[in-house]
Amino acid sequence: MLKTNDNTLFVDGVSALELADEFGTPLYVYSEHRIKENLNEIRTSFLNKYPNTHAAYACKAFCTLYMCKLLDEEGFWIDVVSGGELFTAIKAKFPPGRIEFNGNNKSEEELVMALDYGVERIVVDNVSELYHLEKLCMDSGKKVKILFRITPAVTSDTHEYITTGRKDSKFGIPLDEDILYPLIQYAIESKAFEFLGFHFHVGSQLLDTKSHLSALEVILELMLATKQKFGYDIKDFNMGGGFGIKYTDSDNPLGISDFVDPIMNRLDEFCSDNNLIRPHVSMEPGRFIIGDAGIQLYRIGNIKEIPGVKTYASVDGGMTDNMRPGLYGAKYDATIANKADEPKNAVVDISGKCCESTDILIKNLKCTKPETGDLLAVFSTGAYGFSMANNYNKIRIPAVVVISDEKARLIVKRQSYDDMILNEMI
Numbered sequence: 001m002l003k004t005n006d007n008t009l010f011v012d013g014v015s016a017l018e019l020a021d022e023f024g025t026p027l028y029v030y031s032e033h034r035i036k037e038n039l040n041e042i043r044t045s046f047l048n049k050y051p052n053t054h055a056a057y058a059c060k061a062f063c064t065l066y067m068c069k070l071l072d073e074e075g076f077w078i079d080v081v082s083g084g085e086l087f088t089a090i091k092a093k094f095p096p097g098r099i100e101f102n103g104n105n106k107s108e109e110e111l112v113m114a115l116d117y118g119v120e121r122i123v124v125d126n127v128s129e130l131y132h133l134e135k136l137c138m139d140s141g142k143k144v145k146i147l148f149r150i151t152p153a154v155t156s157d158t159h160e161y162i163t164t165g166r167k168d169s170k171f172g173i174p175l176d177e178d179i180l181y182p183l184i185q186y187a188i189e190s191k192a193f194e195f196l197g198f199h200f201h202v203g204s205q206l207l208d209t210k211s212h213l214s215a216l217e218v219i220l221e222l223m224l225a226t227k228q229k230f231g232y233d234i235k236d237f238n239m240g241g242g243f244g245i246k247y248t249d250s251d252n253p254l255g256i257s258d259f260v261d262p263i264m265n266r267l268d269e270f271c272s273d274n275n276l277i278r279p280h281v282s283m284e285p286g287r288f289i290i291g292d293a294g295i296q297l298y299r300i301g302n303i304k305e306i307p308g309v310k311t312y313a314s315v316d317g318g319m320t321d322n323m324r325p326g327l328y329g330a331k332y333d334a335t336i337a338n339k340a341d342e343p344k345n346a347v348v349d350i351s352g353k354c355c356e357s358t359d360i361l362i363k364n365l366k367c368t369k370p371e372t373g374d375l376l377a378v379f380s381t382g383a384y385g386f387s388m389a390n391n392y393n394k395i396r397i398p399a400v401v402v403i404s405d406e407k408a409r410l411i412v413k414r415q416s417y418d419d420m421i422l423n424e425m426i
């Protein structure tokens, strides 16, 4: 996807310099080819390899009309976690029969929306949601398929802020037998629900399989207990997402098959040992599909050298368009796109333009000596950049372009100053 030619960085055959000239900076740039390659890996290693499976894109990673339409064309499902994501999918004409709805505090408005649009399944996150949803189903005469999101009480080897499966988590139903088993029975017996089974999501940017495999053991025991206690066959199991990608040279991500094969083998083995029917299996990755398909382009502005300390190169964006470094110390690699072949003999901090000291996009970046006016390309910014963008300091949200067939296409316009005050009143 990224190549250099004549000292210039190219994205799928399109010059980064021309992209910046045509669309301005900061700019989110996506490679459709890379998105499709990532989808193909999921197809080859999961969907085509194992029958009775599906894969949903966790659209929180990058939720746009374009993405929903592409995912539909590619035959994938979509996982939404809010009315806004659901609305976007529906506006893109994404079939509700392939939408699942996650989230730890779905509002009544959102649950009603989900029922009205007819999403295929709702992942129930907690006890109060179960009763709330049941009432809404009863009131409207609708029946909905549900899974329980389980907190499997496993720790994961990732940043504390993106671990989600440990016992003390705001997500999911805890494993306490006194809570869980009565709830399973309730869901099985309720006329409002078709109880499908269990879901977990143990964390994000995972670079090994440990937490998935530990969480799987918890689900297997639950499947068996559900059969033994209630005579009920679990129909569905969702392994969540979290499959890590390469941000910097120190990341060694696994492939999809590294996660999926041991999960599917263990599931098959457990089911045949215990005379259980192997359930339908699904996953819901976000970052794996979109993360390395995106880069961000920034114009370098002021350079501040503190003799004997360090050099800051400031860019025309920052934590407003990529808050991950400020939020949980996420690391990125970058290059100067107009000096792509030159030796990287400088070390600088790339700072954003926001009024926060934590607005440092990259610390200690090894790059060519930066100068005002250079174009910086930050790699693997496709996930949770645009989708977490905000208007702090009233900075506008950048435009998004996608490259396909060596052509760039605008898929999100740059926010205007007028857009920013559209809903304000004096």
Ligand SMILES: Cc1ncc(COP(=O)(O)O)c(C=O)c1O
Pocket: 058, 061, 102, 164, 201, 203, 204, 205, 240, 241, 242, 243, 284, 285, 286, 287, 288, 383
């Ligand atoms: C429930 C759930 N599913 C899937 C995902 C996607 O995670 P990732 O982008 O790391 O694959 C998340 C991320 O927060 C999540 O909370």
